[in-house]
Amino acid sequence: MRVTELNMVNSFLNSVSASRAKIDKLNLQISTQKKINMMSDDPTGGASVLRLKGKLNDNAQYQTNITLASAMMTTTADSLNAASDVFVRLKESLTRASSASQPSDFNSFAGDVQQMFQELLNITNTSFNGKFIFGGTQTKDQPFTFDAATNTVAMNPNGTSGSIKLDVAPQTQEQTNISGNEAFSGDAALNAVLSAYKALSSGTQPSAAVQQSITDAMDRLMTVSVKTGTTLNRLDTFQTQLESQSTSLQSIMSKVQDTDIAQAIVELQHQQTILDTSLKIGAQVIPKTLVDFI
Amino acid sequence: MAGLSQIFETARRSLFAQRDAMGVTSHNIANAGTAGYTRQRAELTTTMPLPDRIGLLGTGVEMSSVSRLREKFIDTQYRTTSQQLNNASMQSRIFSQIEAVVNEPSDTGLQSMMQGFSKAWQSLAATPEDMGARQNVLQSASTLSNGMQQIYNGLSQLKGDLKAEISANVDKVNSLAREIADFNEKIIAATNSKMSANDLMDSRDQKIDELSTVVNIRATQDSKGGINISVGGVSIVNQTDTIPLELKDNATSLSVQTESSGNPTQITGGSLGGLLQQNNTTIPGYQSSLDQLGQSIMDSVNAVHSAGYGLKTHASDPAAPTGTPFFSSYANGVLTVNSALIDNPNLIAASSTGAAGDNGQANTIANVFDVPAMNGGAVSMNQFYTAFVSRIGADSKSASNEEQNQQLILTQVENQRNSFSGVSLDEEMANMIKYQRAYDASAKLVKTVDDMMNTIIQMV
Known part of the structure; x- marks a missing residue:
């Protein structure tokens, strides 16, 4: 083959510019620490990066939701415990009152019971983060009010039922509230306490039906407390799973995207x-x- | 038998021939670095022999012509490759611009804005009573809309730039065609008067090479020495005449046709081919994908949102409002948030029952991008977007691979061309010495014949 000066100059220039192009690309990969800087660097790898980013983002959101759900459930559990305590004290007072014989004796218990009723009313109207936690989905309206005119507890006319759920894992939602219906059978528990107070203050023993209602309310609170506890445990488990998933997602993403x-x-x-x-x-x-x- | 004067004449011719050949060598050396220069060769031939009593007697040498060492086949190959290369490199260049517009994978691309939108709905699901969460949803929707618009407008802007470049390319084709026709005129005239037009041909070939970077051309040589050029099936240079081309705007696409009769060209190669391909097919294709995505976002979000309930601010308010769309329209990359919601964020329907604390709709909308709603329920919007971005990457990569391949081929062809037509200084030096020695010897011969003549004259 006839080799001219132009041949030599051109092949020299070609090899030099090819080397420079490779050096430039490596330089970019090292300085950005990423081997996929544009989709065309690796279209399938780039698509994986997008998918992984989506998953990581979801994961972070689930963790935020779990933190919120845990806070809600912890407040709920604390309130339920406080309510249980009140009922234990109430039961004690009623037991002691049952041995009384004079109407005036009953009267002396009425003050305590009224106190307890107030405490319970406050607990059922607990609000957290601007939400009435026992209002079901009616979080903006106070669930229970004492109506002095009728001398009864009135419940929010829209009810106190409904569950609030948040995403905690893909296609998995977790309940973040215990409704007033679930915890206190609506206004039944409060009205039972109120009836007990009314009976005592009028100097009579609360009826067997009222006593039964109070026992039922205590049992119900127990069941719901257990449910709250298991929910909190589940949330913890989800949190741990999400954290470990996040770590492994990040390491996969690093493998796809980062420069060695x-x-x-x-x-x-x-x-x-x-x-x-x-x-x-x-x-x-x-x-x-x-x-x-x- | 040759007479002394005839020998003298032969020596004189040789002197002239070697001098002329040295001239060609000098021209070659002078143009060793000139772009487009084709090496020339002095064709030295023996002159017409004279009949003598012992037969035909040689009368010396003359430079009969100066030939141009050019291979037409390599030229054709060069131009075919060059138009493919320039098509691919133009497309690759535009693809990198498209990739910059789409800006993925990054933390500021459309994907992160879609995620931001979902996130805002998740936050609203956590606190549906909260005005701040509602404002946040509106904010994220407008960010999403801006992101979409940015890509769409970026592509439209790019199309606008391409149009200007296409127009400049058409002008370049016309002016190159004019120059080629002018060269044709000069070359035909030179050929007619039996003059060498080697250097003009070099310039013309260079212009044709340049034309092949812009469009796919066919060059055919005619018997008179002119080269006729056609572009995409339409003749644009016919000997000394040119048929100018013009750009035609067909609203959705651009095409190139002859100015005089509107004859359409099929431009598939060169930078102009790449530009037209991007402008007429690639970019509109991406925009239509974006339209599908935008439309689907609007439809899916609205379907859920319209079925939900807004927030009652007071228990005494009338029943929570329902049936409000979230986005009022989508067109050309612009997702418009329903202005009623901006005026009253309480209309944002987070609730599926009307209860203030219910978050059914908010939860559903937060996950709406993962629901297979596009391509007849086959893919989710997230998947569609990932596929869209990945397709741009793959298209871009294949254009740049094509560019690299064609560059390799062109380097090969260029090497062949330089090997055949390029000046080799070694060769020219060798020739120089050859001609110099021959010149020296011829001069010696003149001197010798002169001496011989002198001898004869002395005899008298």
């Missing part, structure tokens, strides 16, 4: 050597012609 710095630097060194060699050879070969010898 050591490998990139070795490669860079290699390309630099190639470039040096090309330049040296070019510098030696190109200037030589027959002119130098005649």
Whole structure:
């Protein structure tokens, strides 16, 4: 083959610019620490990055939701415990009152019971984060009010039922509230306490039906407390799972997206050597012609 | 038998021929670095022999012509490759611009805005009574809308830039066609008067090469020395005439046709081919995908939102409002949030029952991008977007691969061309010495014949 100066100059330029292009690409990969800087660097890898980012984002959101749900449920559990305590004290008072015989004796218990009723009313109207936690989904309206006119407890006319759920895992929701219906059978528990107070203050023993209602309310509170506890445990488990998932998602993403710095630097060194060699050879070969010898 | 004067004449011719050949060598050396230069060769031939009593007797040498060492086949190959290369490299360049517009994978791309929208609905689900969470939803919707618009407008803007570039390319084709026709005129005239037009041909070939970077061309040589050019099936240079092209705007696409008769061209190669392909097919395709996504976001969110209930601020308020769409319209990348919601964020329907604390609709909308709603229920919006972005990446990568391949081929062809037509200084030096020696010897011959003549004259 006939080799002219242009051939030599062009192949020299081609090899130098090819080396420079590779060095430039490696440089970008090292400085951004990412091997996928544009989708065209690796279209399938880039799609994985997008999918993983979506999953990580969901994961973070689930964790936020769990924190919120836990806070709600913890407040609920505390309130339920406080309510249970009141009922224990109430039961004690009623037991002691049952041994009384004089109407005036009953009267002396009435004050205590009224106190307890107030406490219970406050507990059932607990609000957290601007929500009445026992209002079911009617979180903006006070669930229970004492109506002095009728001397009864009135419940929010829209009810106190409904569950509030938040996403805690893909396709999984967890209840974040215990409704007034569930915890206190609506206004039944409060009205039972109120009836007991009315009976005592009028000097009579609360009826068997009222006593039964109070026992039922206590049992109900017990059941609901257990349910709250298991929900809290479940939330904890979800949280742990999400954290470990997040770690593994991040490590997968890093594998897809991040530059292997050591490998990139070795490669860079290699390309630099190639470039040096090309330049040296070019510098030696190109200037030589027959002119130098005649 | 040759007479002394005839020998003298032969020596003189040789002197002239070697001098002329040295001239060609000098021209070659001078143009060793000139772009588009084709090496020339002095064609030295023996002159017409004279009949003598012992037969035909040689009369010396002359430079009969200067030939141009050019391979037409390599030229055709060069131009075919060059138009493919320039098509691919133009497309690759535009693809990188598209990728910059789409800006993925990043923390500021449309995906993160879609995630932001979902996140805002999740927060609303956690506190549906909260005005702040409602404002946040509106904010995230407007960010999402802006993100969408940015991509859509970025692509439209790019199309606008491409149109200007297409127009400049058409002008370039016309001016190159004019130059080629001018060269044709000069070359035909030179050929007619039996003059060498080698350097003009080099310039013309260079213009044709340049034209092949812009469009797919067919160059055919005619018997008179002119080269006729056609672009995408339409003749644009016919000997010394040109048929100018113009850009035609067909509302949704651009095409190139002849100015005089509106004859359409099929431009598939060169930078102009790449530009037209991007402008007429690729970018509108991406915009239509974006339209599908935007439409689907609006439809899916609205379907859930319209079935939900807004927030009653007071227990005494009338029943919670329902049936309000979240987005009022989608067109050309613009997702418009229903202005009624901006005026009264309580209309945002987070609740599925009308209760203030219910978050059924908010939960559903937060997950709406994961519901398979597109392509006839086959893919979710998240999947659609990922596939969309991934397709741009793959298209871009294949264009840049094509560019690299064609570059390799072109380098090969260019090497072949330089190998055949390029000036080799070694060769020219060798020729120089050859001609110099021949010149020296011829001069010596003149001197010798002169001496011989002198001898004869002395005899008298």
